[in-house]
Amino acid sequence: MMQPVAYDSTPAAADHKRLHNFSAGPGTLPLEVMLEVRDQLPVYGDLGSSIMEISHRSPAYTEVNERAVAHLRTLLGLGDDWHVLFLQGGASMQFHQVPLNFLPEGGSADYLNTGSWSKKAIKEAQIVGQSRNAAPHVAASSEASNFNYIPEPATWDLSPDAAYLHYTSNNTIFGTEFAEEPDVDVPLVCDASSDFLSRPMSVERYGLIYAGAQKNIGPAGATVVLVKEDFLQQRRDGLPTMLDYRTHTAKLFNTPPVFAVYMIEKVLRWLQNLGGLPAIQKQNEEKAARLYGAIDATDFYQGTAREDSRSKMNVTFRIKGGDEDLEARFIQEAKGEGLLALKGYRSVGGLRASIYNACAQESVEALVQFMQEFERTNG
Numbered sequence: 001m002m003q004p005v006a007y008d009s010t011p012a013a014a015d016h017k018r019l020h021n022f023s024a025g026p027g028t029l030p031l032e033v034m035l036e037v038r039d040q041l042p043v044y045g046d047l048g049s050s051i052m053e054i055s056h057r058s059p060a061y062t063e064v065n066e067r068a069v070a071h072l073r074t075l076l077g078l079g080d081d082w083h084v085l086f087l088q089g090g091a092s093m094q095f096h097q098v099p100l101n102f103l104p105e106g107g108s109a110d111y112l113n114t115g116s117w118s119k120k121a122i123k124e125a126q127i128v129g130q131s132r133n134a135a136p137h138v139a140a141s142s143e144a145s146n147f148n149y150i151p152e153p154a155t156w157d158l159s160p161d162a163a164y165l166h167y168t169s170n171n172t173i174f175g176t177e178f179a180e181e182p183d184v185d186v187p188l189v190c191d192a193s194s195d196f197l198s199r200p201m202s203v204e205r206y207g208l209i210y211a212g213a214q215k216n217i218g219p220a221g222a223t224v225v226l227v228k229e230d231f232l233q234q235r236r237d238g239l240p241t242m243l244d245y246r247t248h249t250a251k252l253f254n255t256p257p258v259f260a261v262y263m264i265e266k267v268l269r270w271l272q273n274l275g276g277l278p279a280i281q282k283q284n285e286e287k288a289a290r291l292y293g294a295i296d297a298t299d300f301y302q303g304t305a306r307e308d309s310r311s312k313m314n315v316t317f318r319i320k321g322g323d324e325d326l327e328a329r330f331i332q333e334a335k336g337e338g339l340l341a342l343k344g345y346r347s348v349g350g351l352r353a354s355i356y357n358a359c360a361q362e363s364v365e366a367l368v369q370f371m372q373e374f375e376r377t378n379g
């Protein structure tokens, strides 16, 4: 006889404590947002159902979507010439979709190679270029030193006829970030996945900006794509429907990631209430300064990124020049103290603390206290 399938018996969240979460992605989200979502989860307003269980063309969902778009416009100061899209397929889909739309026949686009995600973007542009007698041009790379810095603009070998310059504003794995946005003569295309909305942006330099939501602005499942109308007009015709940006700027073409957009709307509202991008930038700078200050205060810890290229989102560091046993103990003991997800990515090793927008100052403080105590007992 078939047995009934038991419901998941995981205790209610209220029985557990939220810990200090330094996950690189999906990353921590604001507690206020989580609590609001919890309250609204089974029944949204007077709908008699959740937001996940209604048509994406209903007035209730349309309002959520429009509010999310409006928050983005306000936060970044986007004019009517910008389209705001919530697509699926992750930032990884954008690696292909960007050149598919914008790499011209027989032409080129410049790429800055500053980490694993940039490399993946370059690879996709090469694939697209094969059938177009076109290729991405790597204008600068820090690969020879395991991507531990951002190459200086004076060293970039820019091509005069590039359709765009693609760069990764923050390198999640290697803990590096562009201190300044590139200042070039062609439109910028940016993978901003891991520092999106962590500081103001000069949007007038850009043709397209994309970011997976799951680090700074919401749960996994949606990719924000901002594309400017004049840049969009440069795209190729005859593309597969779903991969043509115009399909999505013209109307809500198919079912969007409704739950992700619903949460993004709340995170963006939270951000606006904090004071928007200048306010979050200040908080992010303070958190990063506190953590790098603790690393630099002693020889026990060493940052892996060159100082002028340090990320304010992903802080990568090692213990005693890469003592793997000590690093493993650090991760283990930190977990015991309620400090989660501090293991570095394998290509860098060591430790990584991701301190995205929603990572509270208290979490950084708790980590610094732990680091000092760990050095005292293991130094």
Ligand SMILES: Cc1ncc(COP(=O)(O)O)c(C=O)c1O
Pocket: 025, 089, 090, 091, 092, 093, 117, 168, 170, 171, 172, 173, 191, 192, 193, 194, 212
């Ligand atoms: C900078 C950057 N770009 C792209 C990606 C890939 O994003 P997705 O998993 O949404 O495809 C990541 C994921 O960590 C990332 O950090």
